[in-house]
Amino acid sequence: MHAPLPPGGCFDGTRHLFAVRVYFEDTDLSGVVYHANYLRWFERARSDMLRSAGIDQRGAHDAGNGAYAVTDMTLRYIAPARLDDAVLLVSRVIAVTPATCRLAQEAWRDDQLLCTATLRVAFVAPTGRPRRQPPAWVDAFRALIDADLSPIPSDQGPNT
Template sequence: MPVPPPPSGCFDGARHFYAVRVYFEDTDLSGVVYHANYLRWFERGRSDMLRLLGIDQRSAQEAGEGAFAVTDLALKYLRPARLDDDVLIESTVADVSRVTCSLVQKALRGGELLAEAQVRVAFVSPQGRARRLPAQFHSAFTALVAPPPEGLHHP
């Protein structure tokens, strides 16, 4: 019996796209997607973007190199998603430093913007201290740096 692979999204240039469908479990009593689920979708989009870039988070963690931790997050909700909606998570790299990577993520239904986030992740040691991104990670992110987006602006 063939087993379909889990979704991992795809790149279109420097933008990564990850598709999700709204299930009943994603909604609150009013039938609107519960706010925390956007964070889950954004996390899945970021994780699968890294996987497609060849960044093996699990190996880095198991080897004692470190892991990514969200250090800053700004999230703006614009329109509700509802049961059975198809939502596309778009992730772009906005900036890269030696230790951090800043991304802009959007939840879209068709061409309609539902939510937008600016996320900064840092690479941290197993003890939780900031450390330099491994060279392969830094190179992968730098190759995807996009021009500043319209909308949310990080101070």
């Protein structure tokens, strides 16, 4: 038997695209996606973006080098996602320093913007203290910096 691979995203230029389906477990009693699930989806999309960019988070963690920690995040809820919706998560790198990375993420249903997130992640040692990212990772992030730092206009959608 050949088992299917888990879902994965892909890069479209510097934007990373990751699709999710809204399942019953993602919704509240009204059938609307529970707000905290956007955090989970954005985390999955970021993890897949890093993996696709060649950043081995697990290898760094297992070697005792450190891990990423979200140091701040702002979310803006615009429209609800509902049961069975296909949601596209768009992740972009907007800035990088030796120890941190700033990202912008958006959740879309077709051409409708549902939720946005802006965040900073810091690379931290196993002790929790900030430390520099591996130089190859900084280079990978710099190659992904989106030259257009403005949000995607909500009337254009992620695929235009």
